[in-house]
Amino acid sequence: MALKVFTIPALPRVNNGAARLLPVATMLLAAVISVLPLQIPGYAALTPVFTLMAAYHWTIYRPDLLPPIALFGVGLTEDLLAGSPIGVNALLLLLTRIAVLGYRRYFINRNFPFVWTGFALLTSVAMLGLWGLHCILNLSLLDFRNAVIRAALTVAMFPLASFMLGRAQRAVMGTG
Amino acid sequence: MIRLSPQLRAAIQRTTLPVLVLLSGAVIILGKADQLLFDSLRTRVTDTVAPVLNAIAQPINAVGNVVDRVKMVVTTFQENTRLEAENEKLLHWQQAALNLDAENQQLRGLLKAVPRTAVSYVTSRVIANSGGAFVRMVLINAGSEDRVGRGQAVITGEGLVGRLTEVGDRASRVLLITDLNSRIPVTIESTHVPAVLAGDNSERPRLLYVPAGDTVKVGDRIVTSGEGGVFPPGLPIGVVSAVDTGGARVEPYAELSQLGYVMVVDYGLTNALPQPLPMLSRPSRRAKADGVDGVSR
Numbered sequence: 001m002a003l004k005v006f007t008i009p010a011l012p013r014v015n016n017g018a019a020r021l022l023p024v025a026t027m028l029l030a031a032v033i034s035v036l037p038l039q040i041p042g043y044a045a046l047t048p049v050f051t052l053m054a055a056y057h058w059t060i061y062r063p064d065l066l067p068p069i070a071l072f073g074v075g076l077t078e079d080l081l082a083g084s085p086i087g088v089n090a091l092l093l094l095l096t097r098i099a100v101l102g103y104r105r106y107f108i109n110r111n112f113p114f115v116w117t118g119f120a121l122l123t124s125v126a127m128l129g130l131w132g133l134h135c136i137l138n139l140s141l142l143d144f145r146n147a148v149i150r151a152a153l154t155v156a157m158f159p160l161a162s163f164m165l166g167r168a169q170r171a172v173m174g175t176g
Numbered sequence: 177m178i179r180l181s182p183q184l185r186a187a188i189q190r191t192t193l194p195v196l197v198l199l200s201g202a203v204i205i206l207g208k209a210d211q212l213l214f215d216s217l218r219t220r221v222t223d224t225v226a227p228v229l230n231a232i233a234q235p236i237n238a239v240g241n242v243v244d245r246v247k248m249v250v251t252t253f254q255e256n257t258r259l260e261a262e263n264e265k266l267l268h269w270q271q272a273a274l275n276l277d278a279e280n281q282q283l284r285g286l287l288k289a290v291p292r293t294a295v296s297y298v299t300s301r302v303i304a305n306s307g308g309a310f311v312r313m314v315l316i317n318a319g320s321e322d323r324v325g326r327g328q329a330v331i332t333g334e335g336l337v338g339r340l341t342e343v344g345d346r347a348s349r350v351l352l353i354t355d356l357n358s359r360i361p362v363t364i365e366s367t368h369v370p371a372v373l374a375g376d377n378s379e380r381p382r383l384l385y386v387p388a389g390d391t392v393k394v395g396d397r398i399v400t401s402g403e404g405g406v407f408p409p410g411l412p413i414g415v416v417s418a419v420d421t422g423g424a425r426v427e428p429y430a431e432l433s434q435l436g437y438v439m440v441v442d443y444g445l446t447n448a449l450p451q452p453l454p455m456l457s458r459p460s461r462r463a464k465a466d467g468v469d470g471v472s473r
Contacts, residue, residue, distance in 0.1 A: 032225070034307035037233055037314065039240040039434045045377075047308030068193040072200065080221040082306045083313040083349055086214045087203030094197045134310040137208055138356055142310060142377060150308055 011064050019173040023058040023066040024074070026165060030054045031078040045146050048154040051078055052126060053161040055093050056119050059100040060107045061169065071097055085137050092126055099125075115162070120155045127151040219344040222315060226347035229303040230317050237301065237436055295408055297439040298322050303347065305435075312355035312377060313338075314435055319346045329400070329441040335412040335429030336360070336400060337438055348440075352432055353413065354381055361403040362413060364396050373398065373413060373426060379433070380417060383424040392416055392424045408443050 014020055030050035037044075051074060058066040075090030082089075099122060100107075107115055131147040180188070207214050248255070300318035318324050320343050330337045330350045338352040339360075351358050358375035362383070369391045372384040386392050396416040402409025417427035 032228065032232070035229070035304035035315070036236060037302045037305045037435065038236060039436060041431070041433045042379075044305040044314075044433055045308060045312070047305075049308065068196045072196045075200070076203075077221065078307070080214075080218045081225060081304060081315075083218075083311050083315075084306065085204060085311075086207040086218070087200045091197065091200035091204065094193065094200060098193065098197070130310070133204075137204070138310075140356070142356075146377075 011062060014065065014173055016172070020065055022168060022172050023054070023062055024070045026168065027051055027054045027058070027066065027070065027074040028077070030161075031074055031081065034078065035081050046150050046153055048150065048157045049123070049126070050157075050161065051075070051089065051093060052096060052123065052154065053119070053158050054165060055096050056100060056122060056158075057162055057165045059097050060104055060115070062173075063097070063101060063104070066097075068094060068097060085134070088130070088133060088137075091133075092130060095129075096122065096126065112159070112162070116155075116158060119158050123151050123154050123158075127154075215342060218349075219342050222342070222347045222349065223319070223344035226303060226315070226317060226319075226344070229315065229347075230301070233301060233303040233317075240436060296442045298324050298442065299437060299439050300324075301437055302435045310356075310377060312352040312358075312375065312432070313341075314350050314352065314438075315347050316350055316438060316440070317347055318440060319344045319348050321345050324348055324440045324442065328443070329407045329411060330438050331411060331441055332430045332435065332438055334431070335414060336407075337430050337432065337435065339407070340440065350438070353428060354379060354432055359384075360407070360413070361401045362398050363401040363409075364392055364416075365399050366396055367391060370401055370403070371398075380425040380427050382422075383416070383426060386424065392419060394419055398426050405443075408441060411441070 030053065034047050034050045055066070055071060071093040072090045075088075075093040076086065078084075078089040079086045103118070107118055127147045127150060131142060131144060135142050203214075298318050300316040300322070302314045303317050304315040306313045316330070324340060324343060326340055326343050328340050330339060336353060338350045338355070338358065340348050341351045342349040352375070353360055353373060354375045354377065356375055356377045358373075358381070360373040361370065362373045363370050364386075369387060371386045371392075373381050374384045375381040383392060383398070394416050398413045398416065400407045400409055400411040400413065412429055414426045414428040414430075416424045418425045
């Protein structure tokens with residue numbers, strides 16, 4: 001693995017405390033949103049992966065403000081809250097960072113459909129990986145259909161999440 | 177803050193990501209090898225976040241109630257006709273039940289049967305679900321402060337929901353009967369054939385260990401057997417919805433994907449009540465109704 005993957009080019013400095021905390025705060029919010037008991041039939045099994053959306057957004061636009069330790073912490077929190085095997089989401093978010101940082105220069109200043117396509121690819125790989133990992137952890141072949149629908153819902157919800165994160169970013173940091 | 181040399185700082189920055197990736201992998205393996213290792217951490221985190229989730233779940237429940245109300249208003253006329261018919265039928269059943277109950281009391285008196293264990297309930301709200309993960313669990317806002325304990329059955333008015341797997345001070349986690357790791361001792365009500373209800377993350381759990389032959393058919397009611405002594409026997413779970421070579425599937429009575437309020441069944445194991453005698457004590461519906469001291473939250 002090339003070391004340049006882990007280096008982040010200089011980004012505009014942000015000294016405002018609220019702005020520095022924004023990425024981590026939105027990640028935590030995403031983790032809480034994903035466990036809300038919305039009373040929609042079948043929703044619990046198909047909840048979109050909100051933390052993946054936030055992790056993707058911030059790793060492209062402000063990777064300096066969402067360090068690996070924060071991804072690790074949020075991932076663990078999500079695992080503990082959701083009751084899923086501990087460490088799975090932490091690993092998912094950290095691998096997301098590695099994947100996105102590797103291709104980050106292609107995503108900067110590109111139009112939204114390009115960024116969205118990137119997210120769709122990432123989500124597909126992530127859900128396939130999650131499914132595989134859960135199959136191994138449970139030593140049985142799990143239903144793949146839920147994973148496919150979840151991935152589709154996650155990709156479909158991304159424009160809204162991206163819009164809201166972008167608005168928050170501009171409002172708090174003044175940059176986008 | 178400690179001042180680090182730029183080289184050292186860069187080295188730390190370069191290594192944190194791979195180190196944390198390895199650490200997550202190690203945590204996954206450790207958590208899998210020893211399920212109890214992270215239990216106290218999990219309980220502490222859920223206890224801490226519970227008030228937040230509780231606060232958010234309230235408006236969600238309120239919105240759900242409004243949606244239900246609107247639906248009810250739209251279907252009032254049909255619903256009323258249906259309920260009148262049902263009411264008539266139920267009145268007949270009530271007579272039958274009263275007769276049977278009186279007869280039951282008499283016979284119990286004659287036999288000097290062991291008194292039935294009192295069952296009490298703690299009502300609680302669902303404050304979180306498993307968020308799309310490959311598990312089927314919910315968090316409820318009742319904990320050891322409300323005298324609920326690990327292993328207790330969780331029900332709705334319709335039927336069994338699951339059992340408590342982790343109990344914190346203020347919040348507890350319910351393993352739903354549909355979860356991959358859920359195994360519930362059950363009986364087929366009509367034939368008293370014992371079986372195990374096993375979840376597989378699908379909406380309809382499977383019946384395992386049913387003896388070969390025509391012992392189970394579509395439409396059979398499945399109830400808890402009470403084996404193991406933690407669950408009261410006779411809690412309704414669901415009906416057999418399909419039977420094929422792979423076994424039978426059970427459609428739960430409870431709407432597991434739309435849980436709002438649930439009840440934790442205290443069968444006396446965690447209270448100062450005497451230990452129940454699983455072989456002799458068979459609480460009927462009446463006994464449960466008698467034992468209600470619902471702590472409403």
